[in-house]
Amino acid sequence: MFLYQLLSFFFVVSKKEEKPKYDLSLYKRGDLLEVPRTLFTHFGIYLGDDRVAHLIPDILPAITKNKSAIAKMVTNNRLILGAITKEASVRVDSVADFAYGSEILINHMDKVCAQPPLDGDEVARRAEKLLGSVTYSLLWYNCEHYVMYCRYGMAISYQTYQFCTTIRKIVFSRLSAFLTALCGMCTVLYVGCVTPLTFLLVLLVSFTIWMAA
Amino acid sequence: MFLYQLLSFFFVVSKKEEKPKYDLSLYKRGDLLEVPRTLFTHFGIYLGDDRVAHLIPDILPAITKNKSAIAKMVTNNRLILGAITKEASVRVDSVADFAYGSEILINHMDKVCAQPPLDGDEVARRAEKLLGSVTYSLLWYNCEHYVMYCRYGMAISYQTYQFCTTIRKIVFSRLSAFLTALCGMCTVLYVGCVTPLTFLLVLLVSFTIWMAA
Numbered sequence: 001m002f003l004y005q006l007l008s009f010f011f012v013v014s015k016k017e018e019k020p021k022y023d024l025s026l027y028k029r030g031d032l033l034e035v036p037r038t039l040f041t042h043f044g045i046y047l048g049d050d051r052v053a054h055l056i057p058d059i060l061p062a063i064t065k066n067k068s069a070i071a072k073m074v075t076n077n078r079l080i081l082g083a084i085t086k087e088a089s090v091r092v093d094s095v096a097d098f099a100y101g102s103e104i105l106i107n108h109m110d111k112v113c114a115q116p117p118l119d120g121d122e123v124a125r126r127a128e129k130l131l132g133s134v135t136y137s138l139l140w141y142n143c144e145h146y147v148m149y150c151r152y153g154m155a156i157s158y159q160t161y162q163f164c165t166t167i168r169k170i171v172f173s174r175l176s177a178f179l180t181a182l183c184g185m186c187t188v189l190y191v192g193c194v195t196p197l198t199f200l201l202v203l204l205v206s207f208t209i210w211m212a213a
Numbered sequence: 214m215f216l217y218q219l220l221s222f223f224f225v226v227s228k229k230e231e232k233p234k235y236d237l238s239l240y241k242r243g244d245l246l247e248v249p250r251t252l253f254t255h256f257g258i259y260l261g262d263d264r265v266a267h268l269i270p271d272i273l274p275a276i277t278k279n280k281s282a283i284a285k286m287v288t289n290n291r292l293i294l295g296a297i298t299k300e301a302s303v304r305v306d307s308v309a310d311f312a313y314g315s316e317i318l319i320n321h322m323d324k325v326c327a328q329p330p331l332d333g334d335e336v337a338r339r340a341e342k343l344l345g346s347v348t349y350s351l352l353w354y355n356c357e358h359y360v361m362y363c364r365y366g367m368a369i370s371y372q373t374y375q376f377c378t379t380i381r382k383i384v385f386s387r388l389s390a391f392l393t394a395l396c397g398m399c400t401v402l403y404v405g406c407v408t409p410l411t412f413l414l415v416l417l418v419s420f421t422i423w424m425a426a
Contacts, residue, residue: 084424138424139385172352191404211297211351 022095024050026106030120030127032151033098034105038076040159043109043147044098045127052098053127055090055146057082057136073097088136090127090146115152126150139163172212181206235308237263239319243333243340245364246311247318251289253372256322256360257311258340265311266340268303268359270295270349286310301349303340303359328365339363352376385425394419 027033031046044054058074059081073093074082082088095104110117117123127150134141139160149155170176184202188194240246242261247254257267271287272294286306287295295301308317323330330336340363347354357370383389397415401407 137426140381168353213350 022099022104024095027095028120030118030123030151032107032109032117032123032147033095034108035099035102037100037102038079041144042098042100043143044093045123045147045150046095047092047124047127050094051092052095053090053092053124053131054098055088055130055134055136055143057086057088058091059085059087061089061133062087073100083136083138086136087133089133090130092131109148109151112158113148113152115154117151118153123151172209174210174213177206177210177213180209235312235317237308240308241333243331243336243364245320245322245330245336245360246308247321248312248315250313250315251292253355254357255311255313256356257306258336258360258363259308260305260337260340263307264305265308266303266305266337266344267311268301268343268347268349268356270299270301271304272298272300274302274346275300286313296349296351299349300346302346303343305344322361322364325371326361326365328367330364331366336364385422387423387426390419390423390426393422 027046029046029048033044033046033052035042042054042056044052047053056074056079058070058078060070060074060078062082062085064070074097107117118126127147130146130150136142139157141155142157142160144157144159145155148157181202184205185199188198188202240259242259244259246257246259246265249255255267255269257265260266269287269292271283271291273283273287273291275295275298277283287310320330331339340360343359343363349355352370352373354368355370355373357372358368361370362368394415397418398412401411401415
């Protein structure tokens, strides 16, 4: 599944040439729209009249002033370079440009989030108020933080939470502490750098992981 | 302030010899009691009749079966060794033994927590139900997780949250990514191990920190 996502991610630009039709009557102002994009899920807020506000990384505004080029659909290349350089903006696109060829889930987060959604107009007002360039962070301020703030009043990201929980379970475990001590000592012996300082350093790192487990 | 806490932490055992009196009429069944202990804040749930249920690390049950020795007040040495070995229990102590000589804050968390507290009897029932030995984790299951579950129904820890936020800000920052790249390259040059693999490794670690910032 992951391999498929990885492959489709690289070939996605050509695939997205033929835009599917979206039935706009399905969306209400303030709805939270959700689509798969690259390896992650992308989120936006429907404003009405075929307009979606979404926070998306984009390298283009950092390298050109050409407004018509910037206004075009954000391709995956622009998106990835934007994420790396932390350049992003909250912008308005058509539903088709936002969805980038994928199927759209509507208000799916309402079933997941314990907090009830705000009134649709209030959601859209919040979304519009935040339009403009932002400093992007893949983990701490992404498209999900933006829509969660607009619709539920809390700028949180389940994708970040799941990622952090997984990393924590792998890195901060008892096994990881033992393996760090073992690999550290083996490396020190292999490099031939057995001093009290290197020994203490390996011990300190392993102990920190043990205590954080 | 931190230095003072550090010093008082080492001299705390002798200081705690003279127990202050506690006015038991101030506490109701289900109250959340809070005291400073070592470098952290310690929490417990008042059960009534001078009894406090609290989760506390303790090495003693792992090395002796002597019940009267175990039942005595948990000293800081027992506590620290328990935290390191991850041995802990939810146990009942008198208010004086729980407080360990410090002043007690009552239901201070009610002002901090967005969730309203459960009924006092329900809080105490939850606290009693969890009595017994537990696997301790300084960050992921400590005395605060226990009382927060009992009083608010959510096993969370503000101390862990604050600690993680601080670590995140220090470790996962743009500056930290630059410094990692710089120090990594200096180390590689100093050790005289300039290969494409070591260069790639330094680059990968720095890039990971940059993306996580």
